Amino acid sequence: MERFDLAIIGAGPAGMAAAREAADLGLAVVLLDEQARPGGQIYRDVERAGPVRGDILGEDYTAGTRLTQALLHDRIRHIAGAVLWAIEDGFCLSYTQDGRAAQVSADRVLIATGALERPMPLPGWTLPGVMTAGAGQILLKQSGVLARRAVLVGSGPLLYLIAAQMVRAGTPPLALVETQTVADRTRALHHISGALRGWRYLVKGLKLLAQITRARVPRHTGATGIAIEGSDRAEAVTFTSHGRAHRIDCDTVFLHHGVVPNTQAARSLGVMHRWRRDQACFSPVLDPWGETDVPGIYVAGDGAGIVGAKAAEHAGRLAALAVATSAGHLGQGERDRRAKRLRLALDRERAVRPFLDAAYPPCVEALAPADGTIICRCEEVTAGTIRSHAKLGCLGPNQSKAFGRAGMGPCQGRYCGLTVTALLAAANGRTEDDTGYYRIRPPLKPVTLGELAAMDDTSDGA
Amino acid sequence: MKPVSPFLELDETARVPVTFDGTPLDLPQGANLAAALLVAGVDVFRHTPVSGAPRAPFCMMGACFECLVEIDGVVRQACMIDVTAGMDIRKAHEDFRGAV
Ligand SMILES: Cc1cc2nc3c(=O)[nH]c(=O)nc-3n(C[C@H](O)[C@H](O)[C@H](O)COP(=O)(O)OP(=O)(O)OC[C@H]3O[C@@H](n4cnc5c(N)ncnc54)[C@H](O)[C@@H]3O)c2cc1C
Ligand code: FES
Numbered sequence: 001m002e003r004f005d006l007a008i009i010g011a012g013p014a015g016m017a018a019a020r021e022a023a024d025l026g027l028a029v030v031l032l033d034e035q036a037r038p039g040g041q042i043y044r045d046v047e048r049a050g051p052v053r054g055d056i057l058g059e060d061y062t063a064g065t066r067l068t069q070a071l072l073h074d075r076i077r078h079i080a081g082a083v084l085w086a087i088e089d090g091f092c093l094s095y096t097q098d099g100r101a102a103q104v105s106a107d108r109v110l111i112a113t114g115a116l117e118r119p120m121p122l123p124g125w126t127l128p129g130v131m132t133a134g135a136g137q138i139l140l141k142q143s144g145v146l147a148r149r150a151v152l153v154g155s156g157p158l159l160y161l162i163a164a165q166m167v168r169a170g171t172p173p174l175a176l177v178e179t180q181t182v183a184d185r186t187r188a189l190h191h192i193s194g195a196l197r198g199w200r201y202l203v204k205g206l207k208l209l210a211q212i213t214r215a216r217v218p219r220h221t222g223a224t225g226i227a228i229e230g231s232d233r234a235e236a237v238t239f240t241s242h243g244r245a246h247r248i249d250c251d252t253v254f255l256h257h258g259v260v261p262n263t264q265a266a267r268s269l270g271v272m273h274r275w276r277r278d279q280a281c282f283s284p285v286l287d288p289w290g291e292t293d294v295p296g297i298y299v300a301g302d303g304a305g306i307v308g309a310k311a312a313e314h315a316g317r318l319a320a321l322a323v324a325t326s327a328g329h330l331g332q333g334e335r336d337r338r339a340k341r342l343r344l345a346l347d348r349e350r351a352v353r354p355f356l357d358a359a360y361p362p363c364v365e366a367l368a369p370a371d372g373t374i375i376c377r378c379e380e381v382t383a384g385t386i387r388s389h390a391k392l393g394c395l396g397p398n399q400s401k402a403f404g405r406a407g408m409g410p411c412q413g414r415y416c417g418l419t420v421t422a423l424l425a426a427a428n429g430r431t432e433d434d435t436g437y438y439r440i441r442p443p444l445k446p447v448t449l450g451e452l453a454a455m456d457d458t459s460d461g462a
Numbered sequence: 463m464k465p466v467s468p469f470l471e472l473d474e475t476a477r478v479p480v481t482f483d484g485t486p487l488d489l490p491q492g493a494n495l496a497a498a499l500l501v502a503g504v505d506v507f508r509h510t511p512v513s514g515a516p517r518a519p520f521c522m523m524g525a526c527f528e529c530l531v532e533i534d535g536v537v538r539q540a541c542m543i544d545v546t547a548g549m550d551i552r553k554a555h556e557d558f559r560g561a562v
Contacts, residue, residue: 036544050473053472116521116523116525126515126517127516128507128516128518129468129505131520131521132520132521132522134522135520135521135522135523138522138523139469139497139522142494142497142522143471143493143501144472144473145472145500146470146471146472147468147469169472171470232516233505233516262525377517377526380515409527409557410557411526411527414526415520415521445524448536450536
């Protein structure tokens with residue numbers, strides 16, 4: 001088994017920046033990502049997208065080539081198309097690539113697995129034709145594919161980004177159905193000073209909104225009672241906005257109300273997580289360098305708490321500095337000197353977050369879905385079923401597995417975990433921290449016997 | 463499948479033949495399989511093992527497992543693989559329950 005100084009999981013901005021920083025400091029780095037090409041979510045397939053797609057997606061996207069090109073380095077081995085499914089003591093990393101399982105080992109591990117779309121359980125959200133807004137964006141970035149008749153539902157800056165990209169591509173969405181209210185905006189104004197420090201983001205946001213308005217895309221704000229109708233696939237979105245009932249016929253519905261840290265890999269190692277009220281999600285408990293309570297395991301980027309791509313890059317570099325120091329490649333003084341600049345940049349990026357989090361809070365009816373709404377897509381468990389488990393004495397998500405099958409399907413709770421925690425916490429009158437989260441065990445992604453049988457012990461994974 | 467797909471494609475790429483549930487389709491060589499099937503008008507990728515409800519890609523990033531199809535007899539995530547000539551693709555009727 002080949003051994004590295006540092007293994008990084010995830011080739012998004014956090015992982016790519018960390019890889020280069022560590023390699024420049026003399027460490028041998030292996031970078032694993034399940035995608036065929038580097039970039040992560042924001043810069044997905046940036047090296048393959050031609051000029052047409054580049055113009056639609058904008059400069060914030062095409063800028064990603066700076067990071068992907070920096071991966072060409074003697075001491076960085078990028079193993080693409082590698083689905084990581086276990087990290088074990090010492091650390092041994094098991095992954096599947098091209099239908100074969102393989103392993104590498106490393107002294108330290110940086111988890112840079114980014115974010116997932118916040119689950120948005122609404123009536124009808126399991127129908128074909130309903131996707132996450134991020135999925136819509138991936139279709140565009142990776143495949144140059146656009147939805148002809150789509151409605152965007154939810155809240156947050158990414159919703160506007162995607163709407164503006166669709167406008168630029170010549171297929172504007174039929175409408176934006178937005179869940180944030182005037183009261184949210186008023187609350188957000190308390191954080192305006194921080195937002196002004198991050199004024200570049202505000203300017204960008206206003207430009208996006210101007211593009212959407214110019215294209216005459218109707219915006220319905222303060223939407224409630226949202227449901228997706230259709231028998232075998234999505235046919236319409238229905239909702240109430242400002243006292244009026246609406247129905248918009250469409251083929252595709254893109255849902256989005258924020259992204260949340262993808263904590264699967266860190267949780268599988270028993271890393272401590274805490275509930276973050278401001279972002280309504282769990283994130284790992286980290287020291288100022290990104291190290292977890294499991295020595296040698298670091299987390300950086302959106303997987304550590306939602307901060308965005310630029311901040312992910314800075315956090316990745318910070319973690320790389322700390323790893324280099326603990327591996328004896330960089331003195332503490334030099335580490336701290338280099339870290340200063342990164343921390344300033346990180347603070348600048350974080351400044352706008354409290355404003356954004358307050359202005360675009362998650363959609364309330366998706367956080368506490370109606371009894372009849374499916375919350376676990378894999379096992380088709382409803383919110384009502386989880387509430388009935390609470391009545392029978394179920395206190396936490398792991399116990400709920402004994403009461404039913406929520407979280408036991410192939411997605412391993414990625415799209416129901418936070419909902420189950422929230423439902424049980426509310427029903428039992430306990431905090432999210434006391435309620436807890438699913439215990440995550442390897443394999444993080446399903447592995448088949450065929451893939452295991454093809455594992456070659458002497459494999460170097462190349 | 464619909465006569466007009468809810469999705470359209472920006473680029474023209476060389477196509478290769480595959481079959482979906484026995485029906486011949488021409489998909490762009492090397493394209494993401496889930497995206498290519500959506501553009502081809504496929505709107506149901508699988509039926510759930512629990513209630514038989516129809517499902518189709520939801521996340522496009524390998525996390526939700528809604529895009530499962532059977533390719534040459536193996537259940538796989540369509541959003542995580544590229545199109546190659548001659549693929550025999552079928553709706554998945556089970557998920558990864560057989561995996562370890
Ligand atoms: C679908 C989606 C689209 C987004 N689009 C934008 C956007 O356009 N603009 C923007 O500013 N922000 C966007 N975001 C927010 C985004 O999270 C951050 O801006 C940024 O991408 C975070 O960088 P990161 O390095 O932390 O993680 P990411 O960029 O998310 O990279 C994480 C990487 O880890 C890999 N990975 C995860 N689990 C495994 C595993 N088990 N095995 C192997 N590899 C694994 C993934 O394939 C991915 O490439 C998006 C988020 C999502 C979920
Ligand atoms: S669409 Fe979610 S895993 Fe493929």
